[in-house]
Amino acid sequence: MNELADLGSDLKDHDPQNIYAVPAGYFEGLPDQILNRVKALEATNAKEELTYLSPLLSKVSKEMPYAVPARFFQDLSEVLLKKISEHEDYQTSED
């Protein structure tokens, strides 16, 4: 305070209070949060890593919810070979 007065600064009259807000429970939860980050960094596989990073996400099903047309995977290689053959025929006729 004296230093500010010596400098002739108006700040000497201000009470140095923190005006920033911190989320509720931030400091209480911080040690665990940091510890979990450290454990996640040291985890040996993705599953273990996720249990430390986010217990919530580690419990969500990884089953993909999107719809896929019936027989898509069964027919894909055939469709592709046909496409490649058409493409090669086209290239041959262009030569």
Add this chain to the structure above:
Amino acid sequence: MALTTLSDSELLVEFRNPDSKEKAFTSIIKKYQEKLYWHLRRMVVDHEDANDVLQNVMIRVWNGLENFREDSQLYTWLYRVATNECLTFLEQQKKRAAVSLSDVESGLENKIKADQNFDGNKLEWKLQLGIQQLPEKQRIVFQLRYYDEMPYEEMSRVLETSEGALKASYHHAVKKIEDYIKNH
């Protein structure tokens, strides 16, 4: 000869032999199609787009596999080809629509909501929506680690990024998605 039980190295040998090339290619597709399809589908959301990109990827594989030098594993190379093709596709979409990235992303969000199975109350759909909030590259990192459980060392070769940067990116992504799910 059934090629379904062959290792990647054996499949590559068969692929280089003109008599077994098609059979080997079919086996490679069957072995990796679902992993690659889902990797792409999670990025582009729409089935038709994922199918288009997957077909382009496999045509690139057909053309490039003969010269594949096996410096990396086949699986790593396939993921790299697929990821690059996917990023190119998303880039083209942005250019074609002449819209900003955020517009493309909200488009992806709308595509998720348009899926015939969509249920906004279910956690797995909230997760899909949460994933779409991430920037493109971070989305790829999240998908590869969360769904494919890819080791960082492997991912580093696919994405040509350091392991430390990938780890940090994934950890941030998990937090962002968790926050999204908690707030929606």
